[in-house]
Amino acid sequence: MSDYDSRRPWGRYEILQDTPTYKVKSIWVEPGHRLSLQRHQKRQEHWFIVSGVADVVLGEESFKRYPGETVDVQVGQLHRIGNSGTEVMIFIEVQTGTYFGEDDIERIQDDYAR
16 A cells, blocks of 8 residues: 555545645445545535446435446535445545645544544
């Protein structure tokens, strides 16, 4: 694992690019796990599903996304992604905005009490 590879209770992510104007991550979500329900004040996100099936919450909506499909998350919008399938779900996340630090995550609900 590199310095840009981080393990989390739900899986792991690897930072592919980190610049002053955007950040790109590859994110692996293990079966039966999901990230926190969260929002950001300084960035928006674009998700591209690579493999597996993504369970998405975006605002008041819940839906699935499949390989080759995308999701756009606006600044301040509640969102969550998870994996209720039996194989690892992988997606690429492109963040754009003014700040990309982990402290711009406002967790509303978290399965891992973070």
